Structures are given as C-alpha cells and as structure tokens.
Amino acid sequence: MRITITQTEKMEGTIQVPGDKSISHRSIMLGALAQGVTRIEGFLMAEDCLSTVRCFRTLGVPITMEGKSVRVEGRGLYGLQEPEDVLDVGNSGTTIRLMMGILAGQPFTSFLTGDPSIRRRPMGRVAKPLREMGANIVGRQNGNLAPLAVQGGNLKPISYKTPVASAQIKSSILLAGLYAPGWTEVIEPEQSRNHSELMLKAFGAEIETDGPAVRVKGGAQLKGQQVQVPGDISSAAFFMVAGLIVPQGKIVIENVGLNPTRDGILEVLQAMGGKIRLFDTRVVAGELIGNIEIQSSELRGVSIGGAIIPRLIDEIPVLAVAAAFAEGVTEIHDAAELKVKESNRLYAISEGLTRLGAQIEELPDGLRIIGGKPLKGNVCQSYHDHRIAMALAVAGLRAEGETHIEDGEAVNISFPEFTQLISQLQKV
Incomplete structure (x- = not known):
C-alpha cells in the first residue's frame, strides 16, 4: 500500500491517538x-x-x-x-x-x-x-x-x-x-x-x-x-510535530500517557521553541495522563544525547522531521540503538528526508540535520517500518507537491488510524 500525502497549510482539530x-x-x-x-x-x-x-x-x-x-x-x-x-x-x-x-x-x-x-x-x-x-x-x-x-x-x-x-x-x-x-x-x-x-x-x-x-x-x-490504557505518546508525537511545522496548526490530542520516562519528546520540542501546552493532567493506575495542545511554531535546532535518549528513542525519526524545518543545526547522539529496530532507523530516516531535499547526515550514533531547506515531494521507502512511514508522511505535509511512501501498510503495526486522522485534521 502506498501512502500519498499532499502539502497542506492548515491542520486543526481535536483527536485521540491509539492506546499505548x-x-x-x-x-x-x-x-x-x-x-x-x-x-x-x-x-x-x-x-x-x-x-x-x-x-x-x-x-x-x-x-x-x-x-x-x-x-x-x-x-x-x-x-x-x-x-x-x-x-x-x-x-x-x-x-x-x-x-x-x-x-x-x-x-x-x-x-x-x-x-x-x-x-x-x-x-x-x-x-x-x-x-x-x-x-x-x-x-x-x-x-x-x-x-x-x-x-x-x-x-x-x-x-x-x-x-x-x-x-x-x-x-x-x-x-x-x-x-x-x-x-x-x-x-x-x-x-x-x-x-x-x-x-x-x-x-x-x-x-x-x-x-x-x-x-x-x-x-x-x-x-x-x-x-x-492511555493514548500512546509515541503515536501522539507525529501529530505534535505536524501541528508545529504546518503554517496554520492547532491540534489538541486528548488522554495521552505522560509517563516521565517517556516524555523526552515534549522536553526537546519545547526546547526547540515549540508551543506545547499540557492540561487536564491526572494520574490513573500509576500512569500520568493528560491533554496536549500544539500550535504552529518557529523552531530552532538543538543538540541532544545522553540520559534523555532512552526517554525519546522511538520518537527520533519524527524529531528529525521537526529538525528539518528548524532554523540552524540539530545534532542527535547516543542513539546507535536505532540501527537494530524494525529497520536501521538512522539510515532509513536519513535516506527518506534526503529524497525530499533535507540536508541530513547519518552519524555513527545519531544524526546531524541542517534545517530550513525547502522540501519537495518524492517517492520514499518505509523499509517496512511503521515509524519511518509515519515520520515521512509528516514531512510530506510541508513538502511541495505530493509525497508517496511505499509499503505504507507498515503503519498498521502501531497506528491503523494514522492516515484517517491526517485527513480529518486537514479538512477541518
């Protein structure tokens, strides 16, 4: 199955992502x-x-x-x-x-x-x-x-x-x-x-x-x-980045798990200048849950590594997408573990974003991204990896023309409703 994403100016609405x-x-x-x-x-x-x-x-x-x-x-x-x-x-x-x-x-x-x-x-x-x-x-x-x-x-x-x-x-x-x-x-x-x-x-x-x-x-x-089961913050991350990079973005994601061992993506996106607000937070069966509001933001590059990496290891592909639209340089280190996931995610996201025109370099233990380069739609490979497919789809929301992701059925591994929610937010 091929996923086709069209460049969009606006994403707005309230959604819930699948369970963690x-x-x-x-x-x-x-x-x-x-x-x-x-x-x-x-x-x-x-x-x-x-x-x-x-x-x-x-x-x-x-x-x-x-x-x-x-x-x-x-x-x-x-x-x-x-x-x-x-x-x-x-x-x-x-x-x-x-x-x-x-x-x-x-x-x-x-x-x-x-x-x-x-x-x-x-x-x-x-x-x-x-x-x-x-x-x-x-x-x-x-x-x-x-x-x-x-x-x-x-x-x-x-x-x-x-x-x-x-x-x-x-x-x-x-x-x-x-x-x-x-x-x-x-x-x-x-x-x-x-x-x-x-x-x-x-x-x-x-x-x-x-x-x-x-x-x-x-x-x-x-x-x-x-x-x-609360909403999965790893799934929410794709819509967090989408809301930040689209010119007219305002998205609320309800009932997301905010476990402090998983919230590194929030910390980094806020450090990049992302307008992110948490509200209605509460503890259910030992797990912190809340709503996340995201608004379009001017992002800037950051450097991350060390103790925060285990708290956002699954979100690094979509974090690389955010970095591609940020001013300046983003460097990610201590993430060699991504080479032995469903795909070699360091290679896969580098190759996909390069196809779209981003300036990105794979490092031995991470990535180096020079942001702010205009992207143009192209055909990309998911490498049968759900997180690569969804990250490239988010990049396609800001790439000129159409972006096509091959083997897009990989999203069913964790997020069967992904493309449906993309369309829902685009049509509001």
Missing part, C-alpha cells in the same frame, strides 16, 4: 500470569499487540475482545500450557523479548519466531541474562537470532547490569525474576521506560526501585486488574 503499545503488551502478559480476570480498556488493536494476544492464546490463556475492550482469564504464574505450535510474534520486538523472560520460567520448551525483520534483530542481549538465571536458550548465531528455543524452569535470581538502557531487556529479566526465589535486580546505565515496574506493582508483585536499579521478588501471586 507498551502498556497494551504488558497488560496482556501480566493478565495472563495473574489469578482471576483482567479487563483492559483502550487496548491498542494493532498488529504488534495482536501478536502478543495470539501467543498467549497458544499458551492456553482465554482472551476475548470486543471493540477496544479485552478480557483475559488469568492462569497464574504456573498455569501456562506447553504450546503445540511455534509462537509467532510477527513484527513485535516487545513480544519476543518479554516472552523470552516469561518462557524462561516455564517447566516446558517453547519455540519463538517472527517475520524477516524480527529474525534479523539481536536477541542475545536478552538470552545472556536469562541463561545466567538458568534458562536454556538456543537459536541461530548461538541464540542471538530467532528462531529461538527456550527451555525454562529452575531459575535463580541475579543482579545484572545491562549494556544499554532498554525497557525490553529490563522487562524480560524482571518477568523471569517472578520465577526465581529471592530478589532479581536489573541495573541500567540510564533509566528506561518504567511501565513494567508500575504494572507489576499494580498486579501485586513486590518491586523496589532505586534510580536506574529495579528489583523484583520472586513467587508473587499476581491478581487480575482493571487496566485503562
């Missing part, structure tokens, strides 16, 4: 491991999260859906069934890495695979600590690439320092820690998003946090919960 992908994944996983029923409202009905649903159904967990509501009949920590088939995670890195932690604690063998993108992504960073805990994990390249076999059971607690700040590594170890006696600890170089810790605590696990260190006590009896 990270929270949607985790609500299914913890609901499955809990005793009793978990009811989830606002669940993200997109391909990645539906892959998690399919995997747990294959493990014997009854899950029913109606609209954006999901009912999970929990089976407890030891109630999962040995799967009769391979668990296919599709395109979801969150599913495969967090499932590895859960399956490491099970007294049976499981097999995990995914689409070609997943089979290229590194899994050794998760397999290594899980092996230290006692799981047997084998796969291509000594367990670094899927397909993977996980033979679990008889885990022991560890204290593990992660090589990078990664919520997926941390969460996988914490989930495995539920099956190990005593305390399992994860120490990150910088704190990554903390949805797993918040939700584990809400479901009844014993969790201790100390800066970048998190500990979980094994053997908890998790209890089914009511979960309200």
Whole structure:
C-alpha cells in the first residue's frame, strides 16, 4: 500500500491517538500470569499487540475482545500450557523479548519466531541474562537470532547490569525474576521506560526501585486488574510535530500517557521553541495522563544525547522531521540503538528526508540535520517500518507537491488510524 500525502497549510482539530503499545503488551502478559480476570480498556488493536494476544492464546490463556475492550482469564504464574505450535510474534520486538523472560520460567520448551525483520534483530542481549538465571536458550548465531528455543524452569535470581538502557531487556529479566526465589535486580546505565515496574506493582508483585536499579521478588501471586490504557505518546508525537511545522496548526490530542520516562519528546520540542501546552493532567493506575495542545511554531535546532535518549528513542525519526524545518543545526547522539529496530532507523530516516531535499547526515550514533531547506515531494521507502512511514508522511505535509511512501501498510503495526486522522485534521 502506498501512502500519498499532499502539502497542506492548515491542520486543526481535536483527536485521540491509539492506546499505548507498551502498556497494551504488558497488560496482556501480566493478565495472563495473574489469578482471576483482567479487563483492559483502550487496548491498542494493532498488529504488534495482536501478536502478543495470539501467543498467549497458544499458551492456553482465554482472551476475548470486543471493540477496544479485552478480557483475559488469568492462569497464574504456573498455569501456562506447553504450546503445540511455534509462537509467532510477527513484527513485535516487545513480544519476543518479554516472552523470552516469561518462557524462561516455564517447566516446558517453547519455540519463538517472527517475520524477516524480527529474525534479523539481536536477541542475545536478552538470552545472556536469562541463561545466567538458568534458562536454556538456543537459536541461530548461538541464540542471538530467532528462531529461538527456550527451555525454562529452575531459575535463580541475579543482579545484572545491562549494556544499554532498554525497557525490553529490563522487562524480560524482571518477568523471569517472578520465577526465581529471592530478589532479581536489573541495573541500567540510564533509566528506561518504567511501565513494567508500575504494572507489576499494580498486579501485586513486590518491586523496589532505586534510580536506574529495579528489583523484583520472586513467587508473587499476581491478581487480575482493571487496566485503562492511555493514548500512546509515541503515536501522539507525529501529530505534535505536524501541528508545529504546518503554517496554520492547532491540534489538541486528548488522554495521552505522560509517563516521565517517556516524555523526552515534549522536553526537546519545547526546547526547540515549540508551543506545547499540557492540561487536564491526572494520574490513573500509576500512569500520568493528560491533554496536549500544539500550535504552529518557529523552531530552532538543538543538540541532544545522553540520559534523555532512552526517554525519546522511538520518537527520533519524527524529531528529525521537526529538525528539518528548524532554523540552524540539530545534532542527535547516543542513539546507535536505532540501527537494530524494525529497520536501521538512522539510515532509513536519513535516506527518506534526503529524497525530499533535507540536508541530513547519518552519524555513527545519531544524526546531524541542517534545517530550513525547502522540501519537495518524492517517492520514499518505509523499509517496512511503521515509524519511518509515519515520520515521512509528516514531512510530506510541508513538502511541495505530493509525497508517496511505499509499503505504507507498515503503519498498521502501531497506528491503523494514522492516515484517517491526517485527513480529518486537514479538512477541518
């Protein structure tokens, strides 16, 4: 499917973005491991999260859906069934890495695979600590690439320092820690998003946090919960940037998750001069939620790196788009992790924006963008990556003529309503 975007002068209106992908994944996983029923409202009905649903159904967990509501009949920590088939995670890195932690604690063998993108992504960073805990994990390249076999059971607690700040590594170890006696600890170089810790605590696990260190006590009896999934700030980011760069932009995005481990995009866009206002903020089940108002702004270049990067790692492609329309130079460092996402996102966004006429350079660990160059519509590649497709679509809103993004169906991985909302805001 090709996405076609036409240059526009005005985007105005009030929208809601789909439920948070990270929270949607985790609500299914913890609901499955809990005793009793978990009811989830606002669940993200997109391909990645539906892959998690399919995997747990294959493990014997009854899950029913109606609209954006999901009912999970929990089976407890030891109630999962040995799967009769391979668990296919599709395109979801969150599913495969967090499932590895859960399956490491099970007294049976499981097999995990995914689409070609997943089979290229590194899994050794998760397999290594899980092996230290006692799981047997084998796969291509000594367990670094899927397909993977996980033979679990008889885990022991560890204290593990992660090589990078990664919520997926941390969460996988914490989930495995539920099956190990005593305390399992994860120490990150910088704190990554903390949805797993918040939700584990809400479901009844014993969790201790100390800066970048998190500990979980094994053997908890998790209890089914009511979960309200807020709007995904990573999805909202595309419309935040759209509202800032379009000459007549005024957009309100309602009920967005504003978790402080995820709000780096707000901080950076405001530092660039973006007119962004938060209102009606409140805390729901441990998560900060609020509305975001965005207005057209004259942006300026910034330099970012270090501790803020884990707080906006998924938003860097669309942040590069904002930088292309900002005066001056923007430099992004410490983001080499983007090379091993659904695509090499540093290359993919550089190549796409270059096609549109932007002056952008890929650095070993980031990007350098000289803003203020006029863009012109062209044909761009999504590289089957949802965030690249949507970022280039946002750039197309300010590029002369039409911008075409190939393999645009990738947006269905996280944001099936994306193009519909673009059209809605253009027609107001």
